[in-house]
Amino acid sequence: MQTLNELVNFLDNYLDIKNVKDASFNGLQVQGRKNIKKIMFAVTAGMETFKKAVDIQADMIVVHHGLFWKGVNPNLTSYNFDRVDFLIKNNISLYASHLPLDKHPEVGNNVQLLKLLGFNIDKPFAFYDGQNISFTGKADEPKTIQKIREILEEELGATCKVLPFGKKEIKTMAVCSGGGGYPQLTEAINADVDFYLTGDSTEFYHVVKDAKFNVICAGHHATETVGVKALADLIKDKFDIATEFMDIPTGL
Ligand SMILES: [Zn+2]
CATH class of the missing domain: 3.40.1390.30 (NIF3 (NGG1p interacting factor 3)-like)
Structure with missing residues (x-):
């Protein structure tokens, strides 16, 4: 088990997210429970991804394509609301790393x-x-x-x-x-x-x-599975935490 804070600090530093210019708001996008036993890794955030995280009892999700991007409507309405509402109700954190990854x-x-x-x-x-x-x-x-x-x-x-x-x-x-x-x-x-x-x-x-x-x-999708997989392996080696890569192919 690790605290969310320790994991976020490690990921922020290791991926150097502060120094990478990007349209994605990289880092912790949605905050869930304080202690993390299992992290699910996936390419893209979305309801299908979030439901899989609940199925496998993950406390945190790390993705390449997160929810929040510059120039994209940030209002918590419609499907944006449903996505964030689902994560908050299930107490699951979402961490995004686009260009840094x-x-x-x-x-x-x-x-x-x-x-x-x-x-x-x-x-x-x-x-x-x-x-x-x-x-x-x-x-x-x-x-x-x-x-x-x-x-x-x-x-x-x-x-x-x-x-x-x-x-x-x-x-x-x-x-x-x-x-x-x-x-x-x-x-x-x-x-x-x-x-x-x-x-x-x-x-x-x-x-x-x-x-x-x-x-x-x-x-x-296929060319962006390799980074999250490699990151999952690294986290598994470095911390006392279970990790799982969840492939949800998009056909694109
Ligand atoms: Zn991409």
Whole structure:
């Protein structure tokens, strides 16, 4: 058992949430009971996620996509009210870590994706508001796009969309978990890597073809499961607490 305060302090510091610029209000978003025995980890906050937490008797939920975002109506009305009301009535805390969990050099979604595919961190990549939220990677042994696809589909349960117009032997890559659209695609092409991995499938077929480049879109949800899973493992090792990753695939 740990106190909520101790856990929140650890997560805030470890993920460096104060220094990461983000549209998400990262950190403890809803406060529940004081003592924590079990934490559920999931990609996205929502009623389905919250009900699962009650089912497994979790005291706290840690997510990548929380409830509160800049520019999104914050009023506690309609479904916003229902969500917060449900957490408060069940005394469950909600902690969110968006870009801090994309960019983290150990448990971050992007580093975990590089690791999964057998690439080592090379250079900072995916610049957002003056900070990099990802990295490019280098592999010791060249890989094929087909092999990379197989790993993603097997390990993440992902459904990949593949645009294989570049080099056949892949030794370098850039990655942007979740929604890495045109700005990051362009950055990847300019970074002169062999392959770009992202989540959302954007209509960039013709750009990829004309640039003679390789892209895999492995799904927004699937590419953002790896960070919360790695964070769950770390918390389990570090604290006397039960953790459980709850996969709630969205098909996106
Ligand atoms: Zn996302």
